[in-house]
Amino acid sequence: MIYLIKIYIxxxxxQNPGLNCREAHAWAGYLPCTCWVLGLVMETCCSFCISxxxxxxxxxxxxxxxxxxxxxxxxxxxxxxxxxxxxxARQAAVLLRSVISQQRIGYTNQAGTLIDAVKAVGExxxxxxxxxxxxxxxxxxxxxxxxxxxxxLTTAAMVGLNLSAVSDDDDDTGPDDHPVLSAAAVAAASRSxxxxxxxxxxxxxxxxxxxxxxxxxxxxxxxxxxKSADKSSRSRKLKHDVIxxxxxxxxxxxxxxEQIAEQAVEHIHxxxxxxxxxxxxxxxxxxxxxxxxxxxxxxxxxxGAPRYQGHLLAKELVARGLQTTLITDSAVFAMISQxxxxxxxxxxxxxxxxxxxxxGLNMVALAAKRHAVPFVVLAGSHKLCPLYxxxxxxxxxxxxxxxxxxxxxxxxxxxxxxxxxxSPLLHVVNPSFDYVPPKLVSLFITDTGGHNPSYMYRxxxxxxxxxxxxxxxxxxxxxxxxxxxxxxxxxxxx
Amino acid sequence: MRSxxxxxxPVIYLPASVLSFLSGVSVFQVGLxxxxxxxxxGNARCIAMLQAFQEIIKDYSTPPEKTLSxxxxxxxxxxxxxxxxxNMGNAIRFLKNRIAKxxxxxxxxxxxxxxxxxxxxxxxxxxxxADKVIVSHSVTKIKDGDILLTYGTSSVVEMILQHAYELxxxxxxxxVDSRPKLEGQLLLRRLVAKGITCTYIHINAISYIxxxxxxxxxxASAVLSNGTVYSQVGTACVTMVAHAFQxxxxxxxxxxxFHERVHLDSICSNELGDPDAIANIPCxxxxxxxxxxxxxxxxxxxxxxxxxxPSDYISTIITDYGMVPPTSVxxxxxxxxxxxxxx
Numbered sequence: 001m002i003y004l005i006k007i008y009i010x011x012x013x014x015q016n017p018g019l020n021c022r023e024a025h026a027w028a029g030y031l032p033c034t035c036w037v038l039g040l041v042m043e044t045c046c047s048f049c050i051s052x053x054x055x056x057x058x059x060x061x062x063x064x065x066x067x068x069x070x071x072x073x074x075x076x077x078x079x080x081x082x083x084x085x086x087x088x089a090r091q092a093a094v095l096l097r098s099v100i101s102q103q104r105i106g107y108t109n110q111a112g113t114l115i116d117a118v119k120a121v122g123e124x125x126x127x128x129x130x131x132x133x134x135x136x137x138x139x140x141x142x143x144x145x146x147x148x149x150x151x152x153l154t155t156a157a158m159v160g161l162n163l164s165a166v167s168d169d170d171d172d173t174g175p176d177d178h179p180v181l182s183a184a185a186v187a188a189a190s191r192s193x194x195x196x197x198x199x200x201x202x203x204x205x206x207x208x209x210x211x212x213x214x215x216x217x218x219x220x221x222x223x224x225x226x227k228s229a230d231k232s233s234r235s236r237k238l239k240h241d242v243i244x245x246x247x248x249x250x251x252x253x254x255x256x257x258e259q260i261a262e263q264a265v266e267h268i269h270x271x272x273x274x275x276x277x278x279x280x281x282x283x284x285x286x287x288x289x290x291x292x293x294x295x296x297x298x299x300x301x302x303x304g305a306p307r308y309q310g311h312l313l314a315k316e317l318v319a320r321g322l323q324t325t326l327i328t329d330s331a332v333f334a335m336i337s338q339x340x341x342x343x344x345x346x347x348x349x350x351x352x353x354x355x356x357x358x359x360g361l362n363m364v365a366l367a368a369k370r371h372a373v374p375f376v377v378l379a380g381s382h383k384l385c386p387l388y389x390x391x392x393x394x395x396x397x398x399x400x401x402x403x404x405x406x407x408x409x410x411x412x413x414x415x416x417x418x419x420x421x422x423s424p425l426l427h428v429v430n431p432s433f434d435y436v437p438p439k440l441v442s443l444f445i446t447d448t449g450g451h452n453p454s455y456m457y458r459x460x461x462x463x464x465x466x467x468x469x470x471x472x473x474x475x476x477x478x479x480x481x482x483x484x485x486x487x488x489x490x491x492x493x494x
Numbered sequence: 495m496r497s498x499x500x501x502x503x504p505v506i507y508l509p510a511s512v513l514s515f516l517s518g519v520s521v522f523q524v525g526l527x528x529x530x531x532x533x534x535x536g537n538a539r540c541i542a543m544l545q546a547f548q549e550i551i552k553d554y555s556t557p558p559e560k561t562l563s564x565x566x567x568x569x570x571x572x573x574x575x576x577x578x579x580x581n582m583g584n585a586i587r588f589l590k591n592r593i594a595k596x597x598x599x600x601x602x603x604x605x606x607x608x609x610x611x612x613x614x615x616x617x618x619x620x621x622x623x624a625d626k627v628i629v630s631h632s633v634t635k636i637k638d639g640d641i642l643l644t645y646g647t648s649s650v651v652e653m654i655l656q657h658a659y660e661l662x663x664x665x666x667x668x669x670v671d672s673r674p675k676l677e678g679q680l681l682l683r684r685l686v687a688k689g690i691t692c693t694y695i696h697i698n699a700i701s702y703i704x705x706x707x708x709x710x711x712x713x714a715s716a717v718l719s720n721g722t723v724y725s726q727v728g729t730a731c732v733t734m735v736a737h738a739f740q741x742x743x744x745x746x747x748x749x750x751x752f753h754e755r756v757h758l759d760s761i762c763s764n765e766l767g768d769p770d771a772i773a774n775i776p777c778x779x780x781x782x783x784x785x786x787x788x789x790x791x792x793x794x795x796x797x798x799x800x801x802x803x804p805s806d807y808i809s810t811i812i813t814d815y816g817m818v819p820p821t822s823v824x825x826x827x828x829x830x831x832x833x834x835x836x837x
Contacts, residue, residue, distance in 0.1 A: 330728025
């Protein structure tokens, strides 16, 4: 025990250089008489350790085998081995599910623990590739799921509390009497839930739910004694519910193409001409679904240089029996007067209704606007990002290798640095994405139906919580945990 | 809609009169050079065609009992039908006009030398000197710190950029290129060799780069009477995006390219290029269609050559008559016709 206390003092002294060994030995002498102090110290020691290391990397919170999965996924994202937002979103969801299922949660503040764990992993995932917005979307979706499940369990528990209060007072009062809930129990139940502030809670001066209570000891112990039986079943239930909901999310991601393709028949009619650029699996399934319903239409595919994905799409469409014409990207303005509708996929949809799309689509959108051709964007709900774009052409863009445009061998003679300042004469710019502002988009078709660009902000409230928009966790000031303990020890010495 | 598009003829249809006429060889050669793309650019093609006509006139001899003017006009017309795939309307009309104006009493050799010198004068005045005038006008529009954007290759724009560099102006050029011709790479090489700082992009990245651009300089194949400009395919996209970002677009075009036709869109009359040029992707990628022989009839390739850009996207047209707004084009067309009568 003395050894443990010495370790504790040693850790504290690193934090607070004022402490020295003489004082430490003096404190160690009081141990045999103060067992309850030891119990308190052990508990706060654990919480201190967690919060101390939690400031740094937050990695300590996760289990080692899950950490290896996380690292592997991060490496794959960084090396761009995972292509496409659907694949990335699915793998991120599966990874977070493992993190949640392997996360050990105590009896109190379970939702807070889970949220911390997910945020810790989520920060790393987002930092690996900030331009891949689907990862951030899934992290925020999972956080929202945790909060929602916690809320629903608490309301169920409160209903249960009503019934249990009734059963307690049964022998005293008649069954006709209204069950009286102790105010403390109600306050305790709502305090432990992470609920968005409502007018009632603001009036009752409840603590702000945005800060996750990191010390499990402060208020939890008194509640824990009153509802211990409930809590054990609740902890199991929360995890179980959250994992079920994440499974549903994974299934939604898998089936988003089918759900979007179901709406194809409403939008594509006979003898229509559709224009698209590049290749998108959603667009392919959309068009094929219309073809299966025996609609006869033509498709113009712009090749989408320099990746030439349009050629792949054209091959697929021809294989399924659609009349396809392949054109160059420069011919889009010339052909758009003959086209009835432009249907494209997206990389991400921002909260203002703007679209991060493959390069070249802003040009197509402008041409469509000029000729009053509807510009329809197909996007699964995992692509909906709750952030508003600022300077998206630069900040949400990725530049690819110039060798896709100019062959290095052919242009090696132009690589000389000849200008007076020693800067290169030849620059090559090869962006991956384009930003299409919401005023150019006519319709979004998602797995929940068709929406206007001005409606997309409202969908965010369904999928995300306002507390999760900024994922960087606030640095926990460690002084707060220590001061009561310090005063306690000083009292002991005195 | 599908039947409107003309089919691409890989084999040239040769009228019988050309085959029988020995000096038709030069015309045939020039025509082949057009189709194979050896001569590219409106000015070069026009000059090549007029020089071919000069050869024809040199070797021409009037058949008995026919007037030179009528017979030569008929011969020229037969070649004109050969050249109708190219936009040489004004040059051909000028030549026919000259032939018709020849006095009947003029001896044949004198007529031929007159015609040849007229063609030389046309080439000199309407193309070479006109280019110099355009360059001198345009250079006033370039100032230090400008970032100029150009699309594809245009001989006039290249001359402007080189002249401005010689005058010592500090500017950067953005060269926009597109498939299948990838002509921008040639321009890029020449500009970098001269020492001009260049940025090279593909046409898809136009929206990315247009924030920085201050002016857009473009060439033209023809300017139509309603102010629309007929140019390489993709120019319309460039001007549209420039207009969306409020960047002024300057079209540099000699006056002989002005036409009295009007077009509303690019499909009315256009040229189709080789479809294989689209199907063949530059080497290094495995996306090309391997089974070329068993090509499905569901798949077509559409290789448009020209593009029509609406007049509201253009800020000014720089010609040898000065800098005019697109609305002044029919006025110039009218004056131009009248000029023929006076010369």
